[in-house]
Amino acid sequence: MTFVAERFAEIRPLVEMEAQLARAAIAARGRFYEGDEAAIRYALSLARAVYVRAPDGRDVAVSRLLRPLRERLVQLLWPLLDPQRLQIASPHELLPAARAAADAARTARDEVMAALGHRLPLESLDREVRDRHLVLICGGGGGTGYVHLAAFALLEAAGLQPALIAGSSMGAILGLFRAREKRFDMARIPEILADLTYRKIFRIIPQASVYGLPGPLRLHLRAAIGHWFRNADGSAVRISELPIPLLVTVTGIRRGKLPRPLEDYEQLLEVPDEDPARWGLHTLHRSVQRLTEAVQELGVIHYDVARDDPRMKNLLTELLRKHNLLRLCDGGISDNVPVRTAWQHVQRVGLGGNGSRNAVFLALDSFAPRLLTPLWYPLQSIAAPAVARNRPYAHLYKAFRRTLSPLALLPSQRALSGIVARAKEELLGEIPVLQRLCAPIPAL
Known part of the structure; x- marks a missing residue:
């Protein structure tokens, strides 16, 4: 397996869960609390990050530091957002997972800042995660x-x-x-x-x-x-x-x-x-x-x-x-x-x-x-x-x-x-x- 293929294999479940989360939010017809959806979206987006562009124009590698977050999110969310799941997950099923995903994302973000904050401001990381x-x-x-x-x-x-x-x-x-x-x-x-x-x-x-x-x-x-x-x-x-x-x-x-x-x-x-x-x-x-x-x-x-x-x-x-x-x-x-x-x-x-x-x-x-x-x-x-x-x-x-x-x-x-x-x-x-x-x- 090539390096690029290996990198994608790590984030493929996150890509599939992002699409499935969007379908779950639409199917909920307003019953899915926006804050919970946003927390899961933020966590998945952060976990997918490989490089982040710093203010000096250089790319900072963050993928290795985010591997524990990827593993945690697959454990938390895959049973709910697996595309092969017979029924789309309901808001009450996603609620506890959203809170846990938010906690995991905060921890991972803090670890990235502790390791790379001298090269990568929090604003740059946040912009990379939030802008699609x-x-x-x-x-x-x-x-x-x-x-x-x-x-x-x-x-x-x-x-x-x-x-x-x-x-x-x-x-x-x-x-x-x-x-x-x-x-x-x-x-x-x-x-x-x-x-x-x-x-x-x-x-x-x-x-x-x-x-x-x-x-x-x-x-x-x-x-x-x-x-x-x-x-x-x-x-x-x-x-x-x-x-x-x-x-x-x-x-x-x-x-x-x-x-x-x-x-x-x-x-x-x-x-x-x-x-x-x-x-x-x-x-x-x-x-x-x-x-x-x-x-x-x-x-x-x-x-x-x-x-x-x-x-x-x-x-x-x-x-x-x-x-x-x-x-x-x-x-x-x-x-x-x-x-x-x-x-x-x-x-x-x-x-x-x-x-x-x-x-x-x-x-x-x-x-x-x-x-x-x-x-x-x-x-x-x-x-x-x-x-x-x-x-x-x-x-x-x-x-x-x-x-x-x-x-x-x-x-x-x-x-x-x-x-x-x-x-x-x-x-x-x-x-x-x-x-x-x-x-x-x-x-x-």
Whole structure:
């Protein structure tokens, strides 16, 4: 077990109990004393702390000192907040546990201050424990990913703004549009889609691959959407300059690991037209079967840097050299809902601006296996094992039951409105839980 995996294994029960506590408070319908809920929330949040950013900008490690608190809280609270418990715990069951949790948290906090108070003021520790931040993870899956727009709209209406967005494949592209502004305006989406065509996005032309893999469809994102990401002076907005930080996952292919020569992949799939709507039923079935074979190895839509951009080429050349990689390809192949990647990133560097690690992770999966879509079931099943490994890192994980087709990359306004409305209905019940998880925690 790696150090990061070992660290998460210690706090996983706390993550699960936090979500279950929020559900218990909602189910109590006002009968759960706010002070008791706050005491348990504070104790769980303190126990999850690994690093705390000090006023001088340095990170102070507190995890080892909090291990006795973690063990005590699991002993106290797990019998009541186990997600597998047949009935949600009632307020009178949680009352004595809340008082004991508060006492344990005070003792642990005092011990941290006694050991580290010369480096870490109590105010810094208290702020790290009490302030919550939302991290949104958007899974890939082509046109299925448009359900993420429903989440963007619901979160905006609920006053929940992501502190970080992580995405893979189509989830990364939609996450990019969400990250371009602090506030989300659903009314802008039809305008953006109306500006796009398949010919703008994809090109079926021979083109050498340098950093990506050869494939039948070459993605031309900069030409298609680059004008939506311009500064006032006309210069391109960098990912590091986005109002909401964005984390994009890609898959790296190590040298000597490909099961066939590079040039074979371009011929593995023959795409008759950029627009899948014009493929026809026979071509669709044949393409999906061959797509499944290709995706098991690499994916089918690839991106490369063909423009004259020395900075980008130097960056990618050094990246491939550093990690001994032959090529890069779609992140959805290995990490379609990258919750673990987002969690590791937050633990390693903290969230932008304040360095906090106190995050609530919401994972959206638009490409989960569904028997109602048998054509896509083999592809969905390929992604599922990696998603299952990611799920424990999320406070809330949502697999959407109804989505557009993966091939509906540029849906009509009617189709988009319909699927967004249905996705809102599916996700709406989780919003109160999320609001409770993200709410600031009162002082102990």
